[in-house]
Amino acid sequence: MPEIAAFNTIDAGIEPEVEKVQARATQAGPRGRKPRRALSGRNIMIYGTLIVVALYYLLPLYVMVMTSLKGMPEIRLGNIFAPPLEITFEPWVKAWSSACTGLNCDGLSRGFWNSVRITVPSTIVSIAIASINGYALANWRFKGADLFFTILIVGAFIPYQVMIYPIVIVLRELGVYGSLTGLIIVHTIFGMPILTLLFRNYFAGLPEELFKAARVDGAGFWTIYFRIMLPMSMPIFVVAMILQVTGIWNDFLFGVVFTRPEYYPMTVQLNNIVNSVQGVKEYNVNMAATILTGAVPLFVYFVSGRLFVRGIAAGAVKG
C-alpha cells in the first residue's frame, strides 16, 4: 500500500525529531559549526519572514475576536484592525442565545448541542467499528479481506457527491433519513477508510508474539481485542479521536444533506445565520458566532498539539 508507506514516512519524520534535535545538540562540541552571532543578517531574514508569516496567519483570528467585542456603531465607524474602544460581550450572548435562522431565534446554542449529539456518538461508533476492522485485517485475515480493504481505500478518493444520493436512498429505506442516527451512520461510513487504515497499520506493527501467545492460551477474537489490543493501543485511539472530533465537528455537507433543519449541526446553522438575507447584518454577532463554532476544534488542536499533527498527517486524505 503506497499511501501507507507515505504516511509512515511522514509519521517517522515527525516522531523522532526530538531525538534528532537532541542528537544534533550533543554533537555540538568543538566539531560543530562556528557559532553564529544571534543577530546575523541570515537570522534577521529568517525570523523576520517567519514573524511576518505568523502575523498573516494570526490576523483573521485577531480581527474575529476584535470585531466580536465591538458594538455595531463602532464597527461602522472604525477600522477592523483597531481594538475595541468599548468592550462589549453582548454580541457573544446574542450569538449564543438569540441569533436568528429563518424564523427560529434561539441562537447558536441549538446548533452547538446538535453538533455535540452528532459528534460524540459518531466518533465512538466510527472508531469502534474501524478499530475492529483494522484488527481483523491485521491479525485475522480471511479470504477476500484485502479486496474489500482496497475498495475501501480507493473509495476514500471518490468525491462524496457521487455517493450522496444512493446513501439518501439507503437511509430512507432504513427509515433513518433526516435523523441523527442517519447522520451518525454517514459519518461512520466516511470515516471508515482512513480510520481502518490507521488501526490496521498500528495493529500490524505490534509484536506478533503477543498475539500468538494469547492464541496459545486459548484467547479468541474478542478476548484478544478487548484484553490485549485495546489496552495497548491507547495512543492510536487518541489520534483517531482527534481526527474524528475535528472532522465531524467541521463537517458541513453531510449535515446539510442528511439531517432535517431541527438537527442541523453548528456549521450549517452558523452559515444560515451569517449568510441569511433578511434583516440588518450584525457583523459583531456573526464573528462571535464564527468563533464559537471554531472554538471546539481549536480547543482540541491546542490541547492535543503534536498528536493533532499525526492525526491530520494520517487523515489528510479524508480532506
Add this chain to the structure above:
Amino acid sequence: MAGYTRGSGRPNQWLRNLNAKFASVPMILTAVVIFLGGTVWTVVYSFTNSKLLPRLSFVGLDQYERLWAAPRWLMSVQNLVIYGFFSLVFSLVIGFLLAALMDQKIRFENTFRTIMLYPFALSFIVTGLVWQWLLNPEFGIQSVVRSLGWTSFAFDPLYNSNIVIYGILIAALWQGTGLVMCLMLAGLRGIDEDIWKATRVDGIPMWKTYLLVIIPMMRGVFITTLVIIASGIVKVYDLVVAQTSGGPGIASEVPAKYVYDYMFQAQNLGQGFAASTMMLVTVAIIIVPWAYLEFGGGRKRA
C-alpha cells in the same frame, strides 16, 4: 472460533475465522454497497432523465450534453481549473518555502508551527466567513487601506466577478498551507544529515542544494502532498458556500456546488448525477496515474 474447535474432519471453509468475518460486516457493506454500489448506481442513473425521483428511463448522453452546454457548469469547471492550478502551485511553493525556513534550526519552532497550522483545525465554513468579513469592501482591508490615505485602493475580490475565485483562493491558502508546510517539514526531517554535510563540504550554495538535491529526494512527499491537495480541490464546496454562495451571479460556482444544487434544490437528479460523474472522472484522472506509478512502476523505490 467455532470452525477451529470442531473435533473431527476439516472445518467448513465458510465457518473458519467466523468472528473476523462477522466483525468485518460493516466494512464489507461500506465497501461493496456504498462505495462500489453507490458509485455504479450514480453513474448508471446519470444516463437517465431522472427529475424529482430517480427513474430508469435511459436517454443516452443527453444529460452530459445538457451539462456541457450549461453556462453555469462551464463557469464551475473554469473556476475549478483556475482555483486548482493556483492552489496547487501556491500551496506547494509556499508550503515548501515555509518548511525550509522552519528547518533552519530555528528557535520557537513549535510556536511557529502551531500558528501556521491552527487554521487547518477550523472548518471551511469558519474560514469562509472570516475571509468574507476581511474582504468586505465597506469595512475590511479595502476600507482600512483607503482610510490610510490611498483613497483609490481597490481590493474587493468577493464583489468583482472577474476575480472572485482568487478571493476564495486566498482563504483556501490561509487554511491549507500550514498542513503542506507540516508534510514538507516532515519530509525535510527525513533527509539524512550527511547529505547536507556533503554538499557543504563541496561548497554548493544552499538554494542549489535544495533545488537540485533535496527536492528530487523528496519526490515521495511531494507526490503524496500533491494527491492530498488535488483530491481536496475537487471537493471544494463549503468554502464557496460560506464565502460567496457562488456569487456574484454565478461567478464563483464550483462543480461540487452544482451537484448539490441540482440534486437537492433544483430537483433535477439526472443533471446532478451527470455532474457528479464528471467529478469522479476528474478524480480518476488524478488518482489513476498516481496509483499506477505507486503500485505498478514504483516497486523499485520500496
